[in-house]
Amino acid sequence: MKSRKKLLGIALLLLLVVSVTIGYSFLSTTLNINGTSKIKTNTWDVHFNNVQVTNGSVTATQAPTINAAGVAITYSIELSVPGDFYEFTVDVVNGGTVDAKLSALPTISGVSTAQDVYTNYSFTHTDGSAITTLANENILAGQTKTYKVRVEFEDDIESSQLPTTAQNLTLTVQLNYEQL
Amino acid sequence: MDNNIQQQLLQQQQQLQQQQKSNKRYFAVIILLLLILGLSVGYSILSANFNINGTSTIQSSTWEIGIGGTDIVCPTGQICTINPDNPETLTPDDGGPNGAIIWTDGNTVYFKHILAQPGDVFTFTAKYTNTGSIDAEVTSVVMSSLNATAQQFMTYDVTYANGDAIGVGDMLTAGASATFKVTVAYKDTVATLPTAEQLALINETADGHTGATSLFTITYSQA
Numbered sequence: 408m409k410s411r412k413k414l415l416g417i418a419l420l421l422l423l424v425v426s427v428t429i430g431y432s433f434l435s436t437t438l439n440i441n442g443t444s445k446i447k448t449n450t451w452d453v454h455f456n457n458v459q460v461t462n463g464s465v466t467a468t469q470a471p472t473i474n475a476a477g478v479a480i481t482y483s484i485e486l487s488v489p490g491d492f493y494e495f496t497v498d499v500v501n502g503g504t505v506d507a508k509l510s511a512l513p514t515i516s517g518v519s520t521a522q523d524v525y526t527n528y529s530f531t532h533t534d535g536s537a538i539t540t541l542a543n544e545n546i547l548a549g550q551t552k553t554y555k556v557r558v559e560f561e562d563d564i565e566s567s568q569l570p571t572t573a574q575n576l577t578l579t580v581q582l583n584y585e586q587l
Numbered sequence: 588m589d590n591n592i593q594q595q596l597l598q599q600q601q602q603l604q605q606q607q608k609s610n611k612r613y614f615a616v617i618i619l620l621l622l623i624l625g626l627s628v629g630y631s632i633l634s635a636n637f638n639i640n641g642t643s644t645i646q647s648s649t650w651e652i653g654i655g656g657t658d659i660v661c662p663t664g665q666i667c668t669i670n671p672d673n674p675e676t677l678t679p680d681d682g683g684p685n686g687a688i689i690w691t692d693g694n695t696v697y698f699k700h701i702l703a704q705p706g707d708v709f710t711f712t713a714k715y716t717n718t719g720s721i722d723a724e725v726t727s728v729v730m731s732s733l734n735a736t737a738q739q740f741m742t743y744d745v746t747y748a749n750g751d752a753i754g755v756g757d758m759l760t761a762g763a764s765a766t767f768k769v770t771v772a773y774k775d776t777v778a779t780l781p782t783a784e785q786l787a788l789i790n791e792t793a794d795g796h797t798g799a800t801s802l803f804t805i806t807y808s809q810a
Contacts, residue, residue, distance in 0.1 A: 434809035442698040
């Protein structure tokens with residue numbers, strides 16, 4: 408009789424433990440964050456376009472020509488006397504879908520210190536203002552910016568400053584565009 | 588004659604002695620029975636039942652963790668359509684250029700969006716609240732990876748709103764909220780744009796879903 412009561416007590420205790428365990432494991436919630444992401448088809452296309460020679464410029468021996476890739480312009484000119492100049496504007500076009508920016512200010516080279524006395528060589532905005540702030544030169548997708556190239560034989564010099572021999576200058580402007 | 592009387596007296600005396608003896612026996616048996624009965628009765632009195640009686644009150648409790656429609660927030664300037672009608676039928680562009688659509692059923696947050704170009708970042712926050720009366724803790728965090736091609740161009744992360752990682756053991760006490768931040772970015776360090784083939788692998792996954800599919804699962808259990 409006593410042992411039967413003991414067995415019943417133990418069974419009840421086990422049932423109690425089991426039911427408490429089952430009750431504990433049910434308190435659980437799973438939360439989800441499910442998403443799908445797409446990438447648009449993109450193109451990178453920054454190129455030169457629309458060279459316009461300014462009136463009054465000397466006649467070029469080779470007019471500014473944009474290469475097939477649209478990333479280089481070559482020209483050849485001859486400045487004979489002080490005051491001669493050659494000037495043209497060119498568009499930089501962002502024909503792609505990715506916004507672009509200059510990675511650094513334009514690099515202008517080709518004029519030595521001595522030649523700088525009688526040579527004016529510049530790459531500026533169309534109004535002649537210098538390019539000094541990169542953020543102002545961003546070209547968003549679909550936009551165009553226009554710049555001006557000018558080479559001039561200075562006319563505000565002394566005769567002693569005139570070159571005594573013909574000077575062949577290789578003038579370059581380097582622009583590096585990258586994704587904004 | 589005298590001998591006969593003596594013999595008779597002796598016999599009577601012997602008979603009387605025998606009678607007394609049997610009387611004693613009966614008496615002893617009765618006493619013994621009484622004793623046994625007394626012991627039995629005494630034994631049954633010494634096995635009294637013991638009871639422990641108590642009262643216990645179980646408080647009513649609720650277990651509930653979820654998210655409301657107003658608990659999804661996009662940052663200023665980002666185009667988001669939150670909880671539109673029939674969101675499954677909409678495409679991300681329906682939310683505007685580079686738009687996103689985000690909705691919830693109270694338990695799961697769904698989103699779909701489009702990244703236009705390298706450097707684009709899509710992000711939003713979702714706030715879950717423990718509206719029950721039982722403290723909860725994180726017992727599991729599972730975040731799937733984007734497919735291999737998508738990983739070349741995109742990053743995906745889910746953190747708390749302050750940028751801290753979500754970890755097992757993190758508490759969400761009754762009445763408290765946890766805000767998660769989801770961020771999907773188009774890497775701005777890519778050297779080349781994805782090809783058409785790569786775009787197909789990113790935008791259409793093997794299981795038929797469009798887009799790089801991201802899955803984040805967090806399990807809260809009673810603390």
